[in-house]
Amino acid sequence: MLKTFRIGGIHPNEHKLTAHCPVTPVAVPRQVAIMLNQHIGAPANCIVKKGDTVKVGTLIAEAGGFVSANIHSPVSGTVSKVDKAANAFGQYGTTIIIDTEGDEWEESIDRSPELKEEITLTSQEIIKKIAEAGIVGLGGATFPTHVKLMPPKEFKPTVLIVNATECEPYLTDDHALMLESPDQILVGCRILMKAINVEQAYIGIENNKPDAIALLQQHATRYPGITIVPLRTRYPQGGEKQLIDAILHKQVANGALPVSTGAIVQNVGTAFAVYEAVQKNKPLVDRVVTVTGDHIAKPGNYRIRLGMSMHELIDMAGGLPDDCAKVILGGPMMGKAVSNIDSPISKGCSGIVILDEKHAHRGTIEPCIRCGKCVSACPMGLEPFLLAKLSQNHLFDRAERELITSCLECGCCSYSCPSNRPILDYIRVGKNAVNRIIRSRKQS
Amino acid sequence: MELTVSPAPHIHGRLSASQCMYSVIIALLPAFAVSLYFFGVGALIVTLTSILSCVVVEYLIQKFLLKVKPTIGDGSAILTGLLLGFNLPSNLPVWIVIIGSIAAIGITKMAFGGLGNNLFNPALVGRVFLLISFPTYMTQWPVPSASRWSYTDAETGATLLSKLKEEGSQWVSQVNISDLWIGNQGGSLGEVGAIALLIGFAFLLYRRIISWHIPVSILATVFVFSFALGLGEELSAQASGAWQHAFDFALIQLLSGGLLLGAIYMATDYVTSPMTSRGMIIYGIGIGILTVVIRQWGGYPEGVSFAILIMNAFTPLINNYVKPKRFGRA
Numbered sequence: 001m002l003k004t005f006r007i008g009g010i011h012p013n014e015h016k017l018t019a020h021c022p023v024t025p026v027a028v029p030r031q032v033a034i035m036l037n038q039h040i041g042a043p044a045n046c047i048v049k050k051g052d053t054v055k056v057g058t059l060i061a062e063a064g065g066f067v068s069a070n071i072h073s074p075v076s077g078t079v080s081k082v083d084k085a086a087n088a089f090g091q092y093g094t095t096i097i098i099d100t101e102g103d104e105w106e107e108s109i110d111r112s113p114e115l116k117e118e119i120t121l122t123s124q125e126i127i128k129k130i131a132e133a134g135i136v137g138l139g140g141a142t143f144p145t146h147v148k149l150m151p152p153k154e155f156k157p158t159v160l161i162v163n164a165t166e167c168e169p170y171l172t173d174d175h176a177l178m179l180e181s182p183d184q185i186l187v188g189c190r191i192l193m194k195a196i197n198v199e200q201a202y203i204g205i206e207n208n209k210p211d212a213i214a215l216l217q218q219h220a221t222r223y224p225g226i227t228i229v230p231l232r233t234r235y236p237q238g239g240e241k242q243l244i245d246a247i248l249h250k251q252v253a254n255g256a257l258p259v260s261t262g263a264i265v266q267n268v269g270t271a272f273a274v275y276e277a278v279q280k281n282k283p284l285v286d287r288v289v290t291v292t293g294d295h296i297a298k299p300g301n302y303r304i305r306l307g308m309s310m311h312e313l314i315d316m317a318g319g320l321p322d323d324c325a326k327v328i329l330g331g332p333m334m335g336k337a338v339s340n341i342d343s344p345i346s347k348g349c350s351g352i353v354i355l356d357e358k359h360a361h362r363g364t365i366e367p368c369i370r371c372g373k374c375v376s377a378c379p380m381g382l383e384p385f386l387l388a389k390l391s392q393n394h395l396f397d398r399a400e401r402e403l404i405t406s407c408l409e410c411g412c413c414s415y416s417c418p419s420n421r422p423i424l425d426y427i428r429v430g431k432n433a434v435n436r437i438i439r440s441r442k443q444s
Numbered sequence: 445m446e447l448t449v450s451p452a453p454h455i456h457g458r459l460s461a462s463q464c465m466y467s468v469i470i471a472l473l474p475a476f477a478v479s480l481y482f483f484g485v486g487a488l489i490v491t492l493t494s495i496l497s498c499v500v501v502e503y504l505i506q507k508f509l510l511k512v513k514p515t516i517g518d519g520s521a522i523l524t525g526l527l528l529g530f531n532l533p534s535n536l537p538v539w540i541v542i543i544g545s546i547a548a549i550g551i552t553k554m555a556f557g558g559l560g561n562n563l564f565n566p567a568l569v570g571r572v573f574l575l576i577s578f579p580t581y582m583t584q585w586p587v588p589s590a591s592r593w594s595y596t597d598a599e600t601g602a603t604l605l606s607k608l609k610e611e612g613s614q615w616v617s618q619v620n621i622s623d624l625w626i627g628n629q630g631g632s633l634g635e636v637g638a639i640a641l642l643i644g645f646a647f648l649l650y651r652r653i654i655s656w657h658i659p660v661s662i663l664a665t666v667f668v669f670s671f672a673l674g675l676g677e678e679l680s681a682q683a684s685g686a687w688q689h690a691f692d693f694a695l696i697q698l699l700s701g702g703l704l705l706g707a708i709y710m711a712t713d714y715v716t717s718p719m720t721s722r723g724m725i726i727y728g729i730g731i732g733i734l735t736v737v738i739r740q741w742g743g744y745p746e747g748v749s750f751a752i753l754i755m756n757a758f759t760p761l762i763n764n765y766v767k768p769k770r771f772g773r774a
Contacts, residue, residue, distance in 0.1 A: 010457070012455060013455075254773065326447060326450075355454060359455065363456060367558065368560050369559060369715055371714040379771065414453050418460050
């Protein structure tokens with residue numbers, strides 16, 4: 001029996017159309033746009049101005065606080081503008097526009113393809129290097145990685161968990177990366193183990209990727225302390241709490257940090273970026289993005305420079321199909337629908353999913369028939385129908401007692417509702433209201 | 445280009461509410477075939493009348509009283525009609541069936557706000573309403589396969605449970621249990637064929653329309669409770685073969701009367717049953733205990749309908765107090 005998390009979950013149609021597409025490098029874009037708020041935490045502070053020349057890897061914005069991240073230029077060229085610009089969702093933020101000239105890299109970056117296995121740096125130096133390289137959680141959360149590697153003093157990490165589940169339908173960027181660079185990922189994993197000073201690491205991979213499981217298992221024998229854990233395919237297994245439960249059989253207590261179980265979870269793409277930063281001195285300037293959809297001409301897994309426009313990447317993949325009605329940044333379960341496809345791709349973008357007219361709209365809302373499918377699907381053991389109703393009626397005290405704040409927003413409830421009720425929409429509203437109430441209570 | 449923007453999730457499971465309803469209807473078809481075989485034309489007339497009148501009552505109420513768009517296409521009225529028909533004897537006159545449909549849809553469902561808002565199972569309220577209003581009509585059961593082409597003039601006899609009640613558990617040894625499996629017994633027209641009902645159960649589990657919790661907890665409770673009762677009786681009488689006797693007694697309790705139909709298709713009604721798996725088990729055990737208590741000590745030989753309706757009343761309470769297993773408190 002394969003391991004999986006113990007409460008709730010669903011198994012949507014996987015639609016992994018690009019599972020066998022190798023990572024394909026995409027030409028350097030003519031222009032890139034770099035948003036300063038593309039990670040969780042404080043926006044970075046711009047340190048370049050119009051007219052400055054930069055190389056690939058030049059620091060262009062510094063972390064704007066403890067929870068923040070550096071940003072480096074993904075291309076070489078000239079800064080043409082530093083201005084407010086809209087992101088994919090229509091929100092404005094400071095953006096650095098760079099016009100590309102050639103492809104000249106910072107001299108300090110080692111661009112040779114040789115695998116560098118030996119880890120020479122100490123724990124402190126590794127974390128510093130990761131912070132300098134501007135690495136954030138590449139699964140989509142974009143939480144600065146160096147911050148996660150320095151948990152509060154009362155917690156002592158005992159194990160590293162690498163999230164290679166890729167539980168979202170359609171997305172295959174992690175899968176392709178594992179097939180392309182297994183050794184780099186495993187060395188990255190060793191580096192992360194050294195950074196948090198643990199001897200054991202688990203890489204959790206869902207069993208819909210048997211080739212990746214086999215390949216990593218074969219390579220992992222050379223790296224002490226790393227175990228590959230095949231997991232039963234089930235969404236939302238890539239949720240931090242669900243993954244810890246699946247692998248360690250420990251549940252993070254309500255309101256506690258995941259590290260209280262002793263586990264620090266990092267995405268597999270992040271492990272690869274850590275390898276490049278620590279061993280090759282390469283900051284985070286590119287990533288793998290899945291471009292997919294039922295009707296797109298050339299779906300695939302593309303390695304792109306950050307800041308490239310989504311539109312340009314979609315054109316490389318054959319252009320927007322005629323019946324395109326919705327573009328999603330990330331997976332279809334938790335990704336966000338995009339209103340502006342001319343916006344740039346940021347660090348947290350794992351995929352672009354294009355849905356046709358038929359799949360872009362929700363079904364007609366019908367009365368709740370109290371079937372309880374949302375309750376059995378909820379991976380946090382909540383009662384989504386009740387939370388939605390409480391939010392709808394503004395009964396926030398009761399919603400707080402019913403643990404609305406522990407909702408992951410994974411969408412299993414809305415997905416499984418036979419009456420097409422927008423359960424999660426209501427819960428989000430209620431959760432925000434309750435969080436606001438809790439904050440104001442703390443202040444007074 | 446105009447792009448649709450909406451919050452996640454952007455995909456939806458394939459199951460819709462009306463698919464759930466129609467799946468239950470499909471699951472009931474084997475049992476319907478069995479009742480057509482044993483009760484003939486009467487079963488057909490009663491079932492079709494019940495379905496048609498339930499749909500018409502819902503349509504009329506929505507169209508002319510509530511003035512909303514009728515939703516009879518969602519399958520829930522058809523299902524209520526089918527289940528109500530299954531709970532009636534096959535020789536019941538058409539006009540009584542229609543009264544039952546009005547009680548089921550009009551009073552129990554629409555008066556409480558329609559689909560999703562009723563407290564009690566509509567089909568069961570319809571049946572109990574008729575049982576109390578027309579006790580004579582409702583307790584004469586056509587003898588299986590005796591009179592396939594007769595309707596209200598069908599030859600009638602007692603059900604197994606009423607014989608058990610009259611003659612005591614000594615009667616158990618005379619029952620041919622294989623008749624119960626295939627459905628060769630008197631009773632409401634849809635409740636007789638145990639195997640057919642179990643085939644439908646397997647289908648519903650496979651399609652994940654219902655979970656095992658409610659039916660299994662009801663059936664297990666009835667079996668264990670009846671077994672204990674049968675054993676206690678025999679042991680006090682110092683009879684030989686007490687274990688075998690108690691087992692037969694419990695099995696008859698399981699396969700006769702409306703227990704399988706009730707446990708699999710009525711108690712699992714989404715709207716009137718608890719929403720958490722723990723709540724479902726409590727609810728199921730409650731129905732099981734009440735069923736045996738009514739059958740054993742109550743005024744009626746059969747207690748499944750009453751047991752389910754009583755536990756329906758507890759469902760809001762169970763939903764309020766029995767919470768799912770929360771993450772992080774395991």
